Amino acid sequence: MKEGSFALLKKMAQGMPVLFVEDDPRFRRQTRSRLEDLGFVVTTANDGWEGSLAFDRGSYPLVVTDYEMPGRSGVELIRDIRKRSPSTHIIILTSLERNEEVKGIFHGDLMVYLVAKSGIERAVVGLDDAVFMALARISLTKPGHEKLRIGPDGPPAT
Numbered sequence: 001m002k003e004g005s006f007a008l009l010k011k012m013a014q015g016m017p018v019l020f021v022e023d024d025p026r027f028r029r030q031t032r033s034r035l036e037d038l039g040f041v042v043t044t045a046n047d048g049w050e051g052s053l054a055f056d057r058g059s060y061p062l063v064v065t066d067y068e069m070p071g072r073s074g075v076e077l078i079r080d081i082r083k084r085s086p087s088t089h090i091i092i093l094t095s096l097e098r099n100e101e102v103k104g105i106f107h108g109d110l111m112v113y114l115v116a117k118s119g120i121e122r123a124v125v126g127l128d129d130a131v132f133m134a135l136a137r138i139s140l141t142k143p144g145h146e147k148l149r150i151g152p153d154g155p156p157a158t
Helices: 003-013 023-037 048-057 075-082 120-141
Strands: 017-020 041-045 062-066 089-094 111-117
Touching: 003 048, 003 120, 017 023, 017 048, 023 041, 023 062, 023 120, 048 062, 048 075, 062 075, 062 111, 075 089, 089 120
Parallel strands: 017 041, 017 062, 062 089, 089 111
Antiparallel strands: none
């Protein structure tokens, strides 16, 4: 991500609540740290059940969730969130490249699908781009928010 894009991402994320649902403790710690570094106020949950409870207790314009979790999967969590809050933006983290179940829950521009192909470090770095796209979409749907124009070379440098 370009330096100007990163600065804009931090400005957009500042103080925004995000729900992060992940069952792997190491990945949860690293990703939470990254999201906090970007300026988000992060609530974490260990699985889909905890994620649903946390979602009920808070107001989250953005949810980042693992796909595969024991008990209640990320797909089940997303379906539940979609019923209650269709405008919530969602990023799915998964190591699965082709999954028809995931493709079936896309809803317009409200979801970014992130494939974490090469381990934790690459996924955390790739998260910046996915978060930027989600925040750009959020800013375009909120009245009074700064409109972003994203061209073929990415967002404008600041």
